[in-house]
Amino acid sequence: MIQLIQNHLSESKETKENTKVRGFIPVPGTSVEMPFTFIQGAKPGKAILITAGVHGGEYPCIETAIQLAKEIDPAEVSGTILIIHPVNPAAFLARMQYYGPFDGKNLNRVFPGKATGTVSERIAYEVHQFQQAADFYLDLHGGDIHEGLVPFVIYSKLGNKEQVEHSRLASALLGFPYVVGSVSENGSIGAAAKAGTPGFLAELGQCGRWSVSEVNEYKSAVLNVLRSLHVISGEVIHSKVEFLDKMLVTTATADGCWYPAVQLEQKVKIGEKLGEVRDYFGNVKEEYLSESDGVVLYLVTSLAITSNDPLAAVGVSVT
Numbered sequence: 117m118i119q120l121i122q123n124h125l126s127e128s129k130e131t132k133e134n135t136k137v138r139g140f141i142p143v144p145g146t147s148v149e150m151p152f153t154f155i156q157g158a159k160p161g162k163a164i165l166i167t168a169g170v171h172g173g174e175y176p177c178i179e180t181a182i183q184l185a186k187e188i189d190p191a192e193v194s195g196t197i198l199i200i201h202p203v204n205p206a207a208f209l210a211r212m213q214y215y216g217p218f219d220g221k222n223l224n225r226v227f228p229g230k231a232t233g234t235v236s237e238r239i240a241y242e243v244h245q246f247q248q249a250a251d252f253y254l255d256l257h258g259g260d261i262h263e264g265l266v267p268f269v270i271y272s273k274l275g276n277k278e279q280v281e282h283s284r285l286a287s288a289l290l291g292f293p294y295v296v297g298s299v300s301e302n303g304s305i306g307a308a309a310k311a312g313t314p315g316f317l318a319e320l321g322q323c324g325r326w327s328v329s330e331v332n333e334y335k336s337a338v339l340n341v342l343r344s345l346h347v348i349s350g351e352v353i354h355s356k357v358e359f360l361d362k363m364l365v366t367t368a369t370a371d372g373c374w375y376p377a378v379q380l381e382q383k384v385k386i387g388e389k390l391g392e393v394r395d396y397f398g399n400v401k402e403e404y405l406s407e408s409d410g411v412v413l414y415l416v417t418s419l420a421i422t423s424n425d426p427l428a429a430v431g432v433s434v435t
């Protein structure tokens with residue numbers, strides 16, 4: 117990790133113990149430069165990667181990463197922490213949901229990326245180099261500009277048993293109400309897990325807004341995980357969370373207007389209506405039913421919906 121960072125620093129800057137360096141990581145072959153803060157602790161320890169703003173419209177996590185980068189004191193760190201804040205500055209400035217402004221791709225669907233691919237694929241490739249060099253990876257997200265959610269955490273079920281269990285238990289230490297497993301390979305944490313790096317993807321905040329209280333909650337949660345990894349010292353707080361087996365995402369099959377029939381955190385039964393898409397004349401085009409018993413973790417809040425985009429996600433209990 118230290119060597120990877122050193123490659124991006126000018127000769128005047130050098131990483132050394134008990135320092136913090138800031139700069140931009142250029143993504144080769146693109147105009148993208150990812151702002152980063154690299155904290156090299158006073159003592160040795162684990163290499164941690166924190167990313168925020170893989171999706172540019174998820175504000176609480178981006179502000180959380182910016183504040184953590186500023187506030188964490190290297191003197192109190194054992195190991196190293198690389199924070200990228202945000203990963204996708206162009207999508208952030210364009211106030212875009214899901215997609216980057218360059219290639220219409222969802223960055224969190226193209227990991228581990230390609231060195232010679234489209235802009236999103238190249239960003240993913242660059243981030244993946246750091247994922248591989250990290251001992252633990254925290255990818256901070258939230259509900260997008262048009263999404264509401266109850267805070268939850270996704271961990272990857274890929275990798276060996278010990279790694280998966282490490283990710284699952286660390287996820288719970290954020291203290292968010294739900295922790296859910298995933299077998300996705302093309303998302304950030306899936307690619308990291310396949311490369312042997314445990315971690316999680318956290319979701320807090322929603323609907324294109326952010327508040328000081330959300331950021332404070334997010335920061336406390338991340339610091340609790342860093343304590344559990346012995347990167348900073350202090351007592352680890354254990355909260356009661358509900359572990360879920362998987363998340364079933366219902367996607368739209370038609371363009372039009374979206375009318376949810378459920379609310380966030382509502383317990384639903386298999387076959388229960390999640391909502392419907394109507395045309396501009398109010399006629400129902402499609403109805404969407406829950407494929408399982410479970411709890412509604414997120415819901416699209418915009419009236420507008422386009423085919424193939426998510427509508428809602430139901431977290432399913434371990435059976």
Ligand SMILES: [Zn+2]
Nearest residue numbers: 171174257258
């Ligand atoms: Zn996201």
